[in-house]
Amino acid sequence: MTDAQQTHVVLVGHGMVGQRFLEALTEAEPRPPGLRITVLAEEPRRAYDRVHLTSWFSGTTAEELSLCGDGFAAEHGIDIRLGDPVETIDRAARTVTTGAGHTVGYDTLVLATGSYPFVPPVPGHDTPGCFVYRTIEDLEAIKAAADRARIGVVVGGGLLGLEAAGALTAMGLDTHVVEFAPRLMALQIDDGGGRVLRRKIQDLGVTVHTGAGTRAIVDRAGRVAGMVLSDGTELAADLVVFSAGVRPRDQLARAAGLAVGERGGIVVDEYCRTADPHVLAIGECALAVDGRVYGLVAPGYAMAEVAARQLVAGPPDPDRTFTGADLSTSLKLLGVDVAGFGDAHGVAEDCVEVLYSNPQAGVYKKLVIGADGRLLGGVLVGDADAYAQLRPLTGGPLPVPPEQLVLPTAAGPRVRLALPDTAVVCSCHGVAKGTIRAAVTEHDVVDVPGVKRRTKAGTGCGGCVKLIGGIVTEELAAAGIETRRGLCEHFARYTRAELYEIVRVKGIGGFARLIDEHGSAEGPDADGCEVCKPAVGSILASLSGGHILDGEQAALQDTNDHFLANLQRNGSYSVVPRIPGGEVTPEGLITIGEIARDFGLYTKITGGQRIDMFGATVDQLPSIWQRLVAAGFESGHAYGKALRTVKSCVGQTWCRYGVQDSVALAIELELRYRGLRSPHKLKSAVSGCTRECAEAQSKDFGVIATAEGWNLYVGGNGGTTPRHAELLASDLDHDTLIRTIDRFLMFYIRTADRLERTASWLTRIEGGLDHVRAVVMDDALGICADLDELMGRHVETYEDEWAATLADPERVRRFVSFANAPGVPDPTVRFTPEREQIKPVLFERLEVRGR
C-alpha cells in the first residue's frame, strides 16, 4: 500500500478499538505521505470509553468518557462522519455505501464494528421496558425507565450482567440476576469461586437465580410486568436488562462475501487481514487465528496496533502479529474482588488444583498447576491481591510452593515473586516487565508516573500499578542507581538527617536561607516541592520552635498543618482535642458534646482513646477551638507529624492486677512530648502490668509496668506493616525512663528519613537496636548532652498551637473559605443524615475501581 501515492483508509465503526487504530496510525513517524483517513460511524458520538460506561450512572458525563477530543480529528485531518452506518461494501469497486446513501471509495477498508448484545428470542423480549447495555443511549433509556421502576431483572450473570445489576441496585431498584449457567461469571471462574461470589453478591442485596433460563417476558398493558423462568416461577419486574453475551457484528462482511466463523466473527489472519487484501478487521468483530472472538478491549487494542503498523510500515512485520491473547480478568465488582486467569477451570490434562476456601470470610483462591509444576491459571474471589503477581507468571514454573500463594496472610508469609522479563505486567497495553525495567535503566524513569508516560503501562484499568511500583523500586535498588539518596530534586545532595544537621549547626531559621545556601537550583526561581517543604517545615519546628504558621513557615505546611486540622474527603476538616492518657472528666466530655452538637459535627471515639469531631469547615475551625480552648482543651496534633496519643490502661489504681500507676505515667508522657514534631507521627502507650491492655508493644515507644519499675519498648507500630516493639531496657526507675525516652526520640528525630517511622528507622540503621541502646544509654556517640538539651528546650518552649493561633488575628485571618468573600461558607461541603449524625455528601465520582 505504501507504493500508492494517495492512500485512502476508511474505518467503519468508531468504537474503542477503532479509535486506538486511528491513534496508532497517526502516531507513526514519519506520517506516510498522501495518507487520508475517513471514519464512518453509526453512533451519534465519537469513540468513548465503553469499559467505564457504568460510571455514567455515577455522574461521569459523555464528554468525560470521550476518547477522542475535539482537536484530534482536526489535528490529523481525519474526516469523521457520525450517525450514518455503512450498509453495503462493494469489494470490486472498492466502495462502501452508507444508510443515508453516501458512497465512499477506499484503498484500505478497516472494519471495527464491534459487537451487539445478544437478546434471547423469548416471547416478549421487545416489550417496552426491556433494554440492552452497550451504548450511552442504552443507559439513558435505562435511567429514564428506572425512575418509574421498583424491581429490575438482569438476564445474564456474567461480567457485564453483574455490572448492570450493580447499576440498578445503585439506582435504588430491588434487583435480581437470572443466570442460565449453574454459577455466576461462568466463563472466568469455577464452581467454588462462583459459590463465594454468589454469597457476596447476595449480601449486597441482589437476588441471584442460577441455573435459571428465561421462558418469557410478561407484558401487561404494553409494558414489562415480569418474567417467567424456565422452571415456571414468575418474577415481578418493571424493567429488564438483557446481558446474555455479545455477538460480533459481521453482517457487512458476510454480505460482501467475506468468510465468517461458524459462531460469527470476521475471519482474519495474524495480521488482521481478511481474504481480501484491501479489507482488514479488528476488535470484537474479528475472529482471530486462534479461532476466538475476543470480547475484551486489550486484545482489540493489540489488533489495532498490528493493523496500523502494516499500513504505515509497509510489508507485514512478522514480529508484530496478533495470534491470541489471554482472557484474564480482574475486577472490583460491586466492591468484590474477582479474578480469573489462564486455565481457570483446570482443563489441562493431569493438572492439579491447590485450593483455599473460606466461605465464611468470603475468600476463595485456587491455583491450577500443571503436571510439570507450571502455573496454568487460577481463580481468586474475595481477595485478589495476588493477581497482579500471578498472572504474569502463568505458563512458567512457580518459584515457591503453591500453598504459600493461596493461604491467607495470617497463616503464611506474603511472598514476593521474581517475574521474568517476558512476563506481561500490564495486560491492557501489553507491556512486559522488561520494558518497564528498561524505562528505569535506560530512560531515567524513577517513578510510576514516569513509567506511565513512557510505556502506557498502568494507564488502562490500573490493576497493575502496584506491581509497577514494586518493579521500579526493585530496579532502582538493584541497578545501584543512587535511589535518589537526597530528599528530592531540590535538595538532591542531602538526606533529611543531613538537612537536620545543617539547620541545627548553622542555626538556620527559614526555608529561604536553606534553599538558597544548600538547594540544588540557584536563583530567585528556586523553590521546593511537596516533598521537601513539609520535611523542612518539620525540621524547623523540631529545632527552633516558633509557631508553624508564622512567616515563611506557613508556606511549608501541608493542608492539615496549615489549618491545624485533618482534611476529609469532602474538603471539610476534623477536630481532635488532646485528652492526655485517655483520661477525661465528665465535664470535659459534656463540653465536647455540647460543642459538637452546637456546630453539628459528627463525633466518634477514635482508636487513640480520644474523640474526633468531623465535618467542620475552615471558617468554623477558629470558633470551635475558641470554645475548646476556653474549656481547657489543647490541640491533639492529629494533623501533625508529631506526638499523637499516649494510650493508657486503667492501671494499679483500680485494676486488681496493676503494679504501677499507668494512667499517671501516660499523662505525664503525653504532656512532656505533646507538640514534638518528628519525621513521622509518634504514638505511645503505658500498660499497668504484663497483661498489656494498652497495647504498648505496638507503639513507637511503649512502657509496661513491672514490680521493679518500667520496661521500655521501642520501634513498634500498627498500620500497613505491623511490627512489635523491641525491649530497649528493663526495670527502669521513673527518671531514667524519662531520660531514656527523651534521648531515644531526639536521636530518632535527628537521624530518620522523611516519613520514616521508628519501626522502619530501627530496621534500617546500622547496628539496629543495639546501636540505639549504646547511643542513648551508654552515650556511645557522646551526643547525649545535646539530645537532653534539645528535649529540655522543647518541653520549655511548648505552647498550645491553637491557643497561640487564636491569640493572633493575622493567623486567624487564614481561616476563610474564600479570600474575596470572607464569611461565605463553601457551598460544596454538604452533609446528609446517617444514624442520627451527619455524613459527607460525596462528589460524584466513579466508585467501581481497580479495573
Add this chain to the structure above:
Amino acid sequence: MGATGTTVETTVEIATGTGWVTICPYDRLTPGRGVAALIEGEQVAVFRTRAGELYALGNRDPFSGAYVMSRGIVGRRGEVPIVTSPMYQQAFDLRTGECLDEPTTPDGTPAALPTWRVRVRS
C-alpha cells in the same frame, strides 16, 4: 497568566470574561501558597509563588471531586511551577492546569484544571 507585582497597595484581580473581579490585596497572599475565591458561583484557586508570580486555576481537585486545590503545596518540578493536590498529592502545572502525574482520573476523565487569567493592579 503569569504576572509579577512587588509594590504595596496593589490588588489581585481575575478575569471573568466580561471584566475583572477583585480578589484581595496582593500582600494578603502568602508567597508559596494559595487562596480560594468565589467568582460568579465558580471556585477559583489563586496562587502566589515564592518568586512572586500569580496563577489562577479551578479549585476542584479532579481526582477527589473536592474543592481543595487552593490548599495544596506550591513548588516546582524541574522548570514547571506546580501545585500539589492536598487530597491525593498529584501535581498540576500552574501555567496550564495539566496534571503531571496522571493524564486521567481513575474514571477515565481528563485530569486538567481550567485556568483563569489573573493580574495585579495598583
